[in-house]
Amino acid sequence: MSGMQDRSWWGREARATVALAYPLVLTNLAQALIPATDVVLLGWAGPKVLAAGSLGVNLYNACMIFGVGVMIAASPMMARALGQRAHNVRDVRRTVRQSLWAAVALVIPIWLLLWHSEGILLLFRQEPELAKQASHLIRPMMFGMLPLFVYQVLKSFVSALERPGWAFAAGAFAVFSNAILNYALIFGKFGLPALGLYGAGLGSTISNSVMAVGLAIVVTRHRHFRRYYLFGNFWRPDWARFAQVWRLGLPIAVTLGMEVTIFNAAVFLMGMIGEPELAAHAVAIQIASLCFMVPLGIGQATTVRVGLAYGRHDRVGVGRAGWAAFGVTMVFMVCSASLMLLAPRFLVGLFLDVHTPANAHVIDLAVAFLTVAALFQLVDGAQAVGAGMLRGIHDTAVPMLFAALGYWVIGFGTAILFAFHLGWGGIGVWVGLAAGLAAAAVLMMTRWMRREKLGLI
Template sequence: MIALAYPLVLTNFAQALIPATDVVLLGWVGPQALAAASLGVNLFNACMIFGVGVMIAASPMMARALGQRAHNVRDVRRTVRQTMWSAVLLVVPIWLLLWHAEAILLMLHQNPVLARDAAHLVRPMMFGMLPLFFYQVLRGFVSALERPGWAFLVGAFAVISNALINYALIFGRFGLPAWGLFGAGLGSAISNLLMALGMAIVVTRQRHFRRYRLFGHFWRADWPRFREVWRLGLPIAVTLGMEVTIFNAAVFLMGLLGAAELAAHAVALQIATLCFMVPLGIGQATTVRVGLAYGRGDRIGIGRAGWMAFAITMAFMLVPATLMLAAPRFLVGLFMNVGDPANAHVVALACSFLTVAALFQLVDGAQAVGAGMLRGIHDTAMPMLFAGVGYWVVGFGTAILFGFHFGWGGVGIWTGLATGLAAVSVLVIARWARRERLGLV
């Protein structure tokens, strides 16, 4: 489990470092740019995560096929091809939506100046979404073959290139124009394109992958497999969409409180997101390991893979929880100048948010790995319902109640997030524990 999980964790870190780098660079520009970027990135992420959910369906499908028969070349190729078709179908309405980012943010009663600036970031960034979807499909392919290190190497290269490109485009270095927020969005889009091209080169040239000929007969329709991708992937997309949009809703609620709360939330959320990359990677590894056992019909192997992943995740999440409680100011200092008096209010707010984030690290890890366990046995519909109830009934309701009715402000909103995550984690782990009685395996 660890051998498969750690390259996936590192790859997640690499992907998370791309927007985190943008936050750091725009934090150097100033709190106004940071607040606008927070609005834009969270709107972009809401759409991106939904699409990635459909792409994720490829991983358990390929794992099950390889569990049933090793070197199942044709079946794996069909899944990759039709998942990429799904990406093309999905990205067009997403582009149309994001093109009107400013109008959407104004409908959500955000500051007009911040909404206009956020749109400058989103419009170039959105064209990197299709390459990002292709990268996710190819990453699922190499993970299903239990060789995820290639995805990490490509992702690490993208982090370095993104930092250089965005630094140049934001501040006008190396003879390029200083485009600020627009430059940050364009740089991210270019980085996503480089990741997709890098993975395409790997799967067509590396000897373990090229015999699958993933791009052979790419334009050949395969409607049964296309429908299967959507049958499994759409509930995953909705589940992830509800999870990320509750955090996006928190951003918009923070925007109602003020620019300082919004900037502090952006910093605290980046820290929590980086910590989340570990359970997310373990969950992705779990989907593969459980899926392989599921394809073999190995019930003992299914249970062993799932519970081992859960134990590893719980042990790890104690580390970031302790760090957030013990040294929140140090963590915030990684993203902004804590010694600048102009940032004092933002730093204090970010530290208070991290205190709450420390308390939900365990439940956040549990829900992430629990979802991965259930995806391995192709159980995606019920977790979607769990997400709806947990995030939007329990979590959002608690955030509104504590944040505004009781006057807790930003801390109340983060308390709502923690409550929603706890509810979902209890529901998914309980379902996994009852999987055989429910006839799932």
């Protein structure tokens, strides 16, 4: 009887996780589809434009993901507060307000950095013409980062209240507007000028702004959210809460930043190997990134579910929430790996015309990269949901060190060894990525299994 009750609890927790996760997965896909749409449209303009756009998008993403990491701190903070006391309006409002303050404080130095993107790319030994063209994309795109941060904080708010569907609705509308705007601005349609890469960046900024404004309207007008009065007394300082956001969020930001920058470093390595490898990597990494949105969304849901149990001081609930999410993640990653192995050319064909002879070499390379990507799907999912589990119990500093060891020491070192010293080229870079993700996954899941012995709960 006890075993049946345990299985019933696990089943209920898995269903609750999926119910919370699937709108977050769709929201993440919507966010990822904005730069992915840019890549698709730029691919229509030719491999050289695609290569320049890839450089620009990856540099932008490195800064953007770091900032989003700081904003993510709002999620476990609000979940714990609501676990301690339902309808904890004051604590939730303080967390949202100070997270928005952190967004403003962070975005200004990021803007200053990205304004000099051409010089940064040249420091990484990228082709001068590609670096110059990439800067034409980044300069208008970077101003959409602040509304994206605002959207992330508000998404954490509606997710902590277990109503993430509104974040998806705002994100889905932004994807639609981004596709139309970018098509018009890149190629000069609907009476608008043909701005190429600059148009792609401008369209993305407008879309991010639409996304943030849409969700802000929802949280100020909807009956489930408006009683929190999120934007009331916005200018009132709360330095203790502001510091707490940074104390919890900065390690998350560094962890995510190291994960994203190892993929960005892979882009730079591809640029050193050759233009076809760079273009193929741009396609393969977009496909892998879209698949990653699922474990990322499950990890975000896990942070909330674990955080609610953590706030209630429910050790059993913490464990159930974490392991149920892990099981759901593994099921999906097996499916995504199978798709990459069985239909790689179909997936690549979504980004490049497989019937164009000029694209043949790039397509073959992208298919080869996807084969390696399929092999690291399980460990990629494990490290993503493992990080979400640990964030739920406010454990972020040590996972940051795990990320540094796994992604950069093991992953980057392996990529350099296989790509250049052993002569594997682009495949060697992807083998290095797989090794880094595997190391991070093992370390994070080991820490989760030892959480009680380590005194984390």
